[in-house]
Amino acid sequence: MLKDITIGQYFPGKSIIHRLDPRIKIILIVAFIVMLFIADTFFGLGVGMVFVLGAFLLSGIPFKMMLKSLKPLMPLLIFTGLLNLLFIRTGDVLFKWRFLIITKLGVTTAAFMIIRIVALIIGSSLLTYTTSPIQLTDAIERLFSPLKVIKVPVHELAMMMTIALRFIPTLIEDTDKIMSAQKARGADMETGSIIKRAKALVPIFVPLIVSSFRRAVELALAMECRCYHGGEGRTRLKQLKTSFRDYAALLVTAVFITGVVLADKINFFI
């Protein structure tokens, strides 16, 4: 059951999207988010959608993975939609029943918000689908390295992320083992009220936390044995390099942002 977690899932591949410099990819995603938020009209959003769907096609990631990434956020989408639908009370009334009022503006705003969030999720999941976690942390470390000047521990944070990613599967395995061990001793985690089930998790979390501390101590020792002494003077096996395709991607994104702005303007004049 714990195997279903898809956070940071990565699909190895050789597409142009995969081969982009991860730093550029992060910048592009930020630009894309800006693009979505400056879009005021369906036209503008449409341009953004074309952009992200095009990138998805280029990446060669199966289409159903996109739907899978949307699934866990369904409740959020529905909630946002309903909120906008029911609480916007200006504009032409389409439907009225007791205290429920649905207006034309409400419908369009709800649709607009949902499309915006969907585009956002597709864009960010595309980033994690096509970039290995280690590339991501590497890119974050580089992008934020100017912050070292104001004493932000950038290297340490990136190291923590790498180790956290490395230990996710190990800790999942631990949890499975501890759960089985507790079940073998008659622990009941599946029946009873929510409070009862929550309480049944305590004998799982306590050993899990203790064992992760033990792991942390050993890992720290092993890292010291391999000459780890902070980020100073470190080199990397894989150097990040920007190439022609990275600049091309930047250019395409810039064109699309202009497109979004223009689309809004055109709509305004119509």
Place this chain on the structure above:
Amino acid sequence: MENFLSAKDLRFSYINESAEEPTETEVLHGVSLDIKKGEFVALLGHNGSGKSTLAKCFNAINTAQSGSVFSCGLDASKEENVLPIRQRVGMVFQNPDNQIVATIVEEDVAFALENMGVEPKEIRRRVDDALKTVDMYDYREHAPHKLSGGQKQRVAIAGLIAMRPECILLDEPTAMLDPKGRAEVMKTIKMLNKEMGVTIVLITHYMEEAAQADRVVVADSGNIIMDGTPKQIFSQVERLRSIGLDVPQVTELVYLLRKEGVDLDAETITEDECVEQLLNIFKKSN
């Protein structure tokens, strides 16, 4: 040959500072041990005998309270020697999961080199070499958690070889592995010692592994009580038993047969030797 690792009158205590009144537990009571370059030494002793503590003194993880430790001629108590010593004296731990840092095999092997500030091209070359040496090159892009225990331990060893150390300390590297993984790791260790001339200090509970070393050192409650070739050590079955250690199966068989009056060499430690001697006895009696 020169002494490569050398401890003299080494005393070490763990200090428990979390208690209200800090307590000191002395683990090593004046240990002296010299290990020569290129030796393959097995360090035996039951739990709490101080063998791991001693190993950690050699690569400057533990600092002795009194006495001296020299690793490759450098004084381990001096702060500026810590990194040079750790580059030359690597250490492998028991749990393979807890010593792999990165999410990809080759990145993990590169970790030590990245810390040392080696040029990227040189890192690439050394990583490939190290992975080929432990026969894990085909797995270089795999995620470590999908490997078997023996494979993980070999990746950990590759991470050290990439540093080009002169000595590797192994703290029960096979304790958590299945027989197949154990055999793989032992093969790698022996290859490193014989072909690359790396000094090996192997801490182990498996007497069969210790029997493959050039020299066996036995520690008991913070002192070194026996030191010699595997033959010299394992022929003293009763003494080993008295401190709670086992002997290899072959040695035990020889010991029991000798007790019954069978004429066997007390210093038999390999199966082949034993079989040969038994065959000779059968031939004679026929």
